[in-house]
Amino acid sequence: MSKLIHFSTLIHSYSKLNHFNNIIITLYHMLSEHVLPDSRVIPSIIKACSGLTSLRFGKQVHGFCVTSGISQDPFLQSSLVHLYVKCGELNHARKVFDEMPQPDVVSCSALVSGYARNGCVKEAELVFNRMVEMGIEPNLVSWNGMVVGFNQSGYRLEAVMVFRRMCLSGFKPDGTTVSGVLPAVGDLEDVLLGVQVHGYVVKQGVGSDKCVVSALIDMYGKCSSVKDMSQVFDEMLERDVGACNALVSGFARNGLTEEALNAFNRLRDQKLELNVVSWTSIISCCSQNGKDIEALDLFREMQVSGVKPNAVTIPCVLPACGNIAALMHGKAAHAFSLRTGISDNVYVGSALIDMYANCGRINLARVCFDSIPVHNVVCWNAIMGGYAMHGDCVEVIKIFRLMEKTNQKPDFITFTCLLSACSHSGLTNEGERYFNKMLNEYGINPRIEHYACLVTLLGRAGKLNEAFNAINNMPFEPDACVWGALLSSCRVHNNLKLGELAANKLFNLEPNNPGNYVLLSNIYANKGLHQEVDKIRNLMKSKGMKKNPGCSWIEIKNKVHMLLACDTYHPQMDKILYKIDELSMEMRKLGFLPVTSFVLQDVEDQEKEHILCGHSEKLAVALGLLNTPQGTSIQVIKNLRICGDCHDFIKFVSRVEQREIYVRDTNRFHRFVDGSCSCGDYW
Numbered sequence: 001m002s003k004l005i006h007f008s009t010l011i012h013s014y015s016k017l018n019h020f021n022n023i024i025i026t027l028y029h030m031l032s033e034h035v036l037p038d039s040r041v042i043p044s045i046i047k048a049c050s051g052l053t054s055l056r057f058g059k060q061v062h063g064f065c066v067t068s069g070i071s072q073d074p075f076l077q078s079s080l081v082h083l084y085v086k087c088g089e090l091n092h093a094r095k096v097f098d099e100m101p102q103p104d105v106v107s108c109s110a111l112v113s114g115y116a117r118n119g120c121v122k123e124a125e126l127v128f129n130r131m132v133e134m135g136i137e138p139n140l141v142s143w144n145g146m147v148v149g150f151n152q153s154g155y156r157l158e159a160v161m162v163f164r165r166m167c168l169s170g171f172k173p174d175g176t177t178v179s180g181v182l183p184a185v186g187d188l189e190d191v192l193l194g195v196q197v198h199g200y201v202v203k204q205g206v207g208s209d210k211c212v213v214s215a216l217i218d219m220y221g222k223c224s225s226v227k228d229m230s231q232v233f234d235e236m237l238e239r240d241v242g243a244c245n246a247l248v249s250g251f252a253r254n255g256l257t258e259e260a261l262n263a264f265n266r267l268r269d270q271k272l273e274l275n276v277v278s279w280t281s282i283i284s285c286c287s288q289n290g291k292d293i294e295a296l297d298l299f300r301e302m303q304v305s306g307v308k309p310n311a312v313t314i315p316c317v318l319p320a321c322g323n324i325a326a327l328m329h330g331k332a333a334h335a336f337s338l339r340t341g342i343s344d345n346v347y348v349g350s351a352l353i354d355m356y357a358n359c360g361r362i363n364l365a366r367v368c369f370d371s372i373p374v375h376n377v378v379c380w381n382a383i384m385g386g387y388a389m390h391g392d393c394v395e396v397i398k399i400f401r402l403m404e405k406t407n408q409k410p411d412f413i414t415f416t417c418l419l420s421a422c423s424h425s426g427l428t429n430e431g432e433r434y435f436n437k438m439l440n441e442y443g444i445n446p447r448i449e450h451y452a453c454l455v456t457l458l459g460r461a462g463k464l465n466e467a468f469n470a471i472n473n474m475p476f477e478p479d480a481c482v483w484g485a486l487l488s489s490c491r492v493h494n495n496l497k498l499g500e501l502a503a504n505k506l507f508n509l510e511p512n513n514p515g516n517y518v519l520l521s522n523i524y525a526n527k528g529l530h531q532e533v534d535k536i537r538n539l540m541k542s543k544g545m546k547k548n549p550g551c552s553w554i555e556i557k558n559k560v561h562m563l564l565a566c567d568t569y570h571p572q573m574d575k576i577l578y579k580i581d582e583l584s585m586e587m588r589k590l591g592f593l594p595v596t597s598f599v600l601q602d603v604e605d606q607e608k609e610h611i612l613c614g615h616s617e618k619l620a621v622a623l624g625l626l627n628t629p630q631g632t633s634i635q636v637i638k639n640l641r642i643c644g645d646c647h648d649f650i651k652f653v654s655r656v657e658q659r660e661i662y663v664r665d666t667n668r669f670h671r672f673v674d675g676s677c678s679c680g681d682y683w
């Protein structure tokens, strides 16, 4: 047996087994014994280069073919086209293709799908049509290359059109085609088309393909057809994890958190092997829909069940930690990302910045920011947003200057951070300057949220008429945020006329938001207009509206406690109320009187005070005082705007108890130290 035949046999058998590395090693042996490969064995070598995506080897082999005069072999050319497409070198692929005297269906299909995957719609269609003109019958690989490729590169309509053309020309799609076109149909949210494809699937008998079923569930979820989605799932013969994930994320996508959780738990009970995607999608569903405690519980259960979180999971769980200031959980997630080496990832890093900022630890947020090797705009915005929430306008502006220096282009979120920071700190002129800079220097058109910041900015400075003018000159209809900003400013400056005007707009825009009624009644109460206060109260009553139940969270020794206003269920409630009584008494002795106008209830003054004792933020602060060591800081999150009475109370507590107290309300962070608050009593 000649040496060439010996080596060729070896290479062919490795090729059948896809042992690509062994092929390259054999080639080296061959060459070291001065045996040159011939045109029969070279396609297998090129196939190995493709399999290893090794462009370098591939080009060497190509060069060898040219110098040894065998480069015109059609089979060899076809495998070269394949290799270059696989390595993303479409120009090289095209060059070889154009040199082929008689391209075959394999090389045509390879090139078509290469173009389609890279979003070169024209070239793909051109080659496809040329193929038909040359009398080459497109096969399943050619059609699928187009459908799947167009969908992958985001050309959804094109993917659907090719699918149509395929069906019309009598070609029978397979599972790959269908699961390639369905995501495109879902993204187009064209449920009628989806139903047609579904019908076609059933008729063609590919409905039992697992990938097809998952794709159908995903498509119906994207089209908001929850009923059809569930039906496809229920009719499935054999559950598989892909379909389950599609179902859970379909519910989540449509805001159906309960259904998503139920489905997830049912699948868990059925002992289905859930993977990191399943867990991540349910965690993200919970944390995006206000189920923060559930999200944290699931995150823990995920690890207990032995599934490792990844770089997608961590940014999903961190917002939940931030929302309820579960600092210990957040730190655990941080430690995990350090251990697994994903903390350099910009999305993980930005989520960490957000989490620490939301937990009141702006310095730790900064440490995370500084340790990200390359910042993108998301990271810059995260740290600026953090400082803005903490009212540290100086630092926000410093970061913005740094950002400009590093030539990172700001986006509209950057300016929202800048403007809200300026408005929190009363830097009216600075703020106005940035508002103008946004359009003039960066060409970013102000959005409605920027106008809301501008209104707050002017309103805080007492320039209420200017704020009102800004609203009138907005290029679009003002929304509730804008009017809300004006109403809040009117409350601070006790401006009745504009306050009533803004409130009436808000009553139209959000008829069922009790917050607006409360703000207006605060203005009336401050002006001593008790009849008007009564009117508002009756209006609220007639609409069956109640004030949102106040709710605060505090994390003590790794456990998050939730306290409701007038909560009587907490096991330590007696002690809490005693502590509050004690502090209130001391406050009164020192001449502080409780502000009763903040209570919108029909009771005598003394009783009003009693109700003030029940505000959830006060309860949470007292719980913190009772359960944390002297001198440590306390951190509370509140779901509503902090009330003036509690604000005064906490200021007082920070002084007599010598505690640093952080309270995050819906608006911003309040940092109470030694009797004063970082917000300067404006919120």
Ligand code: ZN
Pocket (backbone or CB within 6 Å): 612, 615, 616, 617, 642, 643, 644, 645, 646, 647
């Ligand atoms: Zn209060």
Ligand code: ZN
Pocket (backbone or CB within 6 Å): 647, 669, 670, 671, 677, 678, 679, 680, 681, 682, 683
């Ligand atoms: Zn404050």
